[in-house]
Amino acid sequence: MPHTLDLFADSTTVIGNAADNYLPCDGEVYYYGKILTASTAAQYLQCLLQQIAWQHDRAVIYGREHITARQVAWYGDQAFSYRYSGTEKVALAWITPLLELKQLVEQQCQSQFNACLLNLYANGSQGMAWHRDAETQLQAGAAIASLSLGAERKFSFKHRLSQQKVDLYLENGSLLLMAGATQQHWLHRLPPSQKISQPRLSLTFRCMRLD
Template sequence: MDLFNSTVAINYNLLPHGGTVNYFGKLFSKKEADHYFDALMNTIEWKNDEAFIMGKHIITKRKVAWYGDESYSYTYSNKSKTALPWTKELLELKRISEKQTGQTYNSCLLNLYHNGDEGMAYHSDDEKALAKNSAIASLSFGAERRFLFKHKQSKETVTLFLEHGSLLVMKDETQTNWLHRLPPTKKVNRPRVNLTFRTMMV
């Protein structure tokens, strides 16, 4: 299924079965999206991501940050992070995401991809610390990037572009049945900031 350059209704489920993914498109004007992109680049406490995979300590070029209502601990790839207090812009974006999706979120994992060389392999956001089948709201700022879903059993794929200032929501059993990734590309030489608002079990 290919959704390149298409306008998709907000209530349209991009997945054929086994989960729900809605693409809201651009929520902001270019001026507003540029403002948030600049603010996030300059106010977030970015750090290179770390992971322990098959006994090896890996430090990525991609940078990450973890924020929340409280100092939640979040562990993935055998590495733990402690949430920082919200910034002004993050709180604004959290409220906007909650209003658009009708959900509430208590934390946010941010990723900074400096260019198209940096991406993310297929994975599911199904860590035990996250509320099961809870919604994840994904905001994108900066370079437009291709985003893929792949069903864990049937291997069906869904592809779309995430635009500057756009919102994507993954919910219901999406993380149980589907993987997602951000593939590297030589066509992009600008940075992208991605925010994933989540619900930690407390």
């Protein structure tokens, strides 16, 4: 590894503070805003683009296999196997920059995580369709924290019954926490936007069941 970014040497790095709940009912979504300075976010983006074992994701839809445009990677405390969208991944061992960011995120949102699914969207033509993260391998009701690096993107929630929508914008270096009953009652997506030409990377920290 060429260098280690020492987050905790820079006392200005943690900018965010307690956040408000964006959802009107049936869940909790806290947006902490930017928790990394622009320069620290840019360094981590470059470092993770190089060091993460990016792979195009596979999804089985109506029995047919599709290769997704976005790239993903799966890391964790153990070789957790994660099945979603008809495919299965085995977690790789943490690398230092991921552990640094995990520690920062845990400190910020006062929750612990044991795995991270990373998503890389090369530009605004790539996104993620409506879904919820409620796989049985995840600890039921555990929070999911998402750290964004790179291009600012819109993120949307839709209530499964009322269809009510809530939109927010995920800034470079920002942290979002989905908690409580959010995954039971709300779908979320990253809509495409043809105006965006720059990449965005998200680190979604999760809690896998240990049994």
